[in-house]
Amino acid sequence: MKNKYLPTAIGLYINYIIHGMGVIIISQNQKALMGQWNTDLMGVAKVISMLGIGRLIAIMISGRLSDKFGRKPFIYLGIVTYSLYFFGILYSQSVNMAMVFAVIAGISNSFLDSGTYPALMESFPKKAGTANVLIKAFVQIGQFALPIMLKVINTSNMWFGWSFVIPVIVFILNGLFLLRRPFPDQDAKENQQPEIQAVKFKRQPKIAIEGVCFIIYGFISQATFYLISQFIGVYGEQVANMSADNANLLISYYSTGSLICVAVTAALATRVRPIYLVTLYTFISFVTITIMWLFPSPTVMMIGAGLVGFFAAGGVMQLGLTVMGEMFPAGKGTITGIFYTFGSIASFLIPIAAAAIAKTNVRGIMFFDTIIAGIGFVLAVIIFIRYRSTVDLSGDKEEKSSLQLTETQAKS
Numbered sequence: 001m002k003n004k005y006l007p008t009a010i011g012l013y014i015n016y017i018i019h020g021m022g023v024i025i026i027s028q029n030q031k032a033l034m035g036q037w038n039t040d041l042m043g044v045a046k047v048i049s050m051l052g053i054g055r056l057i058a059i060m061i062s063g064r065l066s067d068k069f070g071r072k073p074f075i076y077l078g079i080v081t082y083s084l085y086f087f088g089i090l091y092s093q094s095v096n097m098a099m100v101f102a103v104i105a106g107i108s109n110s111f112l113d114s115g116t117y118p119a120l121m122e123s124f125p126k127k128a129g130t131a132n133v134l135i136k137a138f139v140q141i142g143q144f145a146l147p148i149m150l151k152v153i154n155t156s157n158m159w160f161g162w163s164f165v166i167p168v169i170v171f172i173l174n175g176l177f178l179l180r181r182p183f184p185d186q187d188a189k190e191n192q193q194p195e196i197q198a199v200k201f202k203r204q205p206k207i208a209i210e211g212v213c214f215i216i217y218g219f220i221s222q223a224t225f226y227l228i229s230q231f232i233g234v235y236g237e238q239v240a241n242m243s244a245d246n247a248n249l250l251i252s253y254y255s256t257g258s259l260i261c262v263a264v265t266a267a268l269a270t271r272v273r274p275i276y277l278v279t280l281y282t283f284i285s286f287v288t289i290t291i292m293w294l295f296p297s298p299t300v301m302m303i304g305a306g307l308v309g310f311f312a313a314g315g316v317m318q319l320g321l322t323v324m325g326e327m328f329p330a331g332k333g334t335i336t337g338i339f340y341t342f343g344s345i346a347s348f349l350i351p352i353a354a355a356a357i358a359k360t361n362v363r364g365i366m367f368f369d370t371i372i373a374g375i376g377f378v379l380a381v382i383i384f385i386r387y388r389s390t391v392d393l394s395g396d397k398e399e400k401s402s403l404q405l406t407e408t409q410a411k412s
């Protein structure tokens with residue numbers, strides 16, 4: 001609570017509430033937008049797909065530029081371009097025009113990520129895992145709040161466009177709030193002080209080994225949970241012989257597990273180094289997916305969906321980025337861009353590959369995900385071993401001894 005960057009962090013998290021709304025706002029307003037664009041569900045789907053393309057276009061370069069020009073400019077670029085997206089979608093009169101603004105939304109997301117993740121890691125170097133995982137919680141808050149907002153708008157017979165205008169108003173107010181808030185990279189430049197690092201090194205990590213492992217892990221971690229989120233309903237119905245209604249509920253178990261993980265991980269990451277959580281979470285998700293492939297029953301699917309949501313989708317990707325930021329502290333914007341670029345590539349390639357597998361063998365989808373999760377665990381083990389060989393962990397013992405001494409003094 002004494003950290004002077006706490007108000008800054010609150011403002012950054014508020015941006016992600018609006019981002020959470022922005023991701024689903026087209027699908028939530030699809031009936032009104034189909035009429036406005038004179039299209040069908042396929043046209044709406046094309047517009048939504050452009051979000052990923054925009055993100056893929058910008059995330060690499062925006063991360064590098066964030067290191068050069070600072071975090072704050074990219075936060076404001078994200079706010080301005082995201083606001084343009086909301087108004088652009090609202091007033092577009094065709095699918096093609098809406099697709100342009102959807103690409104802008106993906107670029108906006110890249111701007112926010114390349115400014116926010118590094119800013120949070122720099123603001124809370126000792127609790128970077130918790131700070132990054134909490135982003136996912138605020139995205140979920142936005143996705144929870146938007147349907148409620150729309151229900152109020154619809155029951156009050158108000159214009160559907162208010163669901164687009166209100167987020168922009170919040171963006172503007174939050175932008176004004178952040179205007180005078182300090183950012184750690186700015187302070188470091190002004191005071192000519194080196195950035196506070198979360199870890200000390202016995203020897204420097206190597207891009208050719210640890211760096212490559214992290215980059216591939218960015219792809220694998222996204223692929224693991226994205227595949228489940230897109231195909232678990234089909235797998236439950238056709239392979240585990242679940243009814244259509246019960247199979248559709250699997251995504252709810254998955255989402256619940258993800259939300260619970262955010263809360264648990266936010267607490268654990270203040271006490272345990274993120275590298276341990278990455279290794280544990282990746283292992284359990286691998287085991288869970290393997291069991292879902294080998295023993296596809298309704299009970300296994302319901303329990304497995306919740307566990308995969310927890311251990312694969314509840315923040316392990318953010319934790320992986322946090323560990324990468326610890327091992328390569330110079331250029332956090334650049335590594336954020338690289339890490340999430342490969343995650344975005346997975347979002348495109350994996351569904352295509354899975355759809356091809358599903359044409360002949362739906363069960364093969366889970367086998368495919370088992371292989372992906374297995375590769376992820378092997379990478380996590382390599383990263384864990386390299387982390388322990390490069391990072392000086394002696395501070396953990398000193399910190400533990402200090403904590404025990406404090407507790408003893410408090411009791412006496």
